[in-house]
Amino acid sequence: MARFTKTMKSLAATALGLALAGAALAGPAEDELVIETDDGPVRIVTKTAAPAFLADTFDTIYSGWLFRDDTTRDMERDDFDNPAMVFVDRGMDAWNAAMGANGESCAGCHQGPESMAGLRAVLPRVDAESGKLMILEDYINACVTGRMGLEKWGTTSDDMKDMLSLISLQSRGMPVNVAIDGPAAHFWEQGKEIYYTRYGQLEMSCANCHEDNYGNMIRADHLSQGQVNGFPTYRLKDAGMVSAQQRFVGCVRDTRAETFKAGSDEFRALELYVASRGNGLTVEGVSVRH
């Protein structure tokens, strides 16, 4: 906030009417994220060199964490203060519960949740067997229906988001490393096209806000690069967990457009593309945003 105030002053002093070159105005915070956890400190990469395919666009990619205010950033520094941990605990209860049609549990097949370490960092990915593009929600539902004989969980249901929280946390601190070539390539291209399409009556694309204008204020909102390495995130405004799929719905709705559905082919491809723009940042597991 202090940085922003300074910017506003220098802005007023600038010759008015000058075309203001966006990103230089109010950048990401100068800050480092080391999270205190039960297993000791975990360093999070919130700022790193942009992946090669973005070379003409960005030098540096930033986690959304660097665009939030001091109080919100602080809540993510210690698991004890992170409201998302409640949902991780709920996910842990579900993990151990004998909830399957024949009493199966996640733990029965996978042992502890730490067996999921690394998964979140490479998703979405193309499933080798089916050739389908899979987000974490798809893997979870494959077990819920195929191996436990239950009705599929809603993409944005509480059950689903609790489990996303638990499994994502297992990859905390690992670099996002989503494959964009081979069988992923055509899904990636589809996601890229969506990213640059100007939807809705406001005719705005993801890139208009998160590429052209990150660092700027859209009214009181400090625009980030729209990275998904922090997801699922505890959103203070909603007092609950928000998945990347849900965030996409919200952002497209804000352009006065007909959104795609959470979990649709389009938004799964978009998640692959957006995740790949964050290759090199680390998974935050469960982050805090406002």
Added chain:
Amino acid sequence: MNSHLWRVSAMVTVIATPAICETAPKDVSFAEGAVEASLTGVPGDPANGVKVMTTNALGNCVACHQIGALPDVEFPGTIAPPLDGAGDRWSEAELRGIVANAKMTFEGTFMPAFYKVDGFVRPGDGFTGKAGTEPLAPILNAQQIEDVVAFLVTLKE
């Protein structure tokens, strides 16, 4: 049948009365981005223009623009050029064109078109996220545009 027709025409009259010589969004003619004729023939009200520009559900211009003449607006955006001096830089006709459809003045601009009703990709029904049917209602009506223009012309350095 008769009474049904009557009801329909009565509704149309109610909606259309204040806008007898209003130019519909599709009929606006742009000359190099500028729109010479008033959209309504009724002089704009600058005070209402300010309201339109600073209300989220209306123009919400301050989401992107700062306006020195309106120091009470909290958290104006920093995306677009400040509007101070716009009345010096642009004629009334040019300002009307920019507000109606800024894309006619600035190719590919981020600024939304406030008086445009079709030609959108996946047009929505307002902010519901549901599908809308084109032609949509324009974001601002003709008189609101005139009111905004009436305020913009006063922004002289």
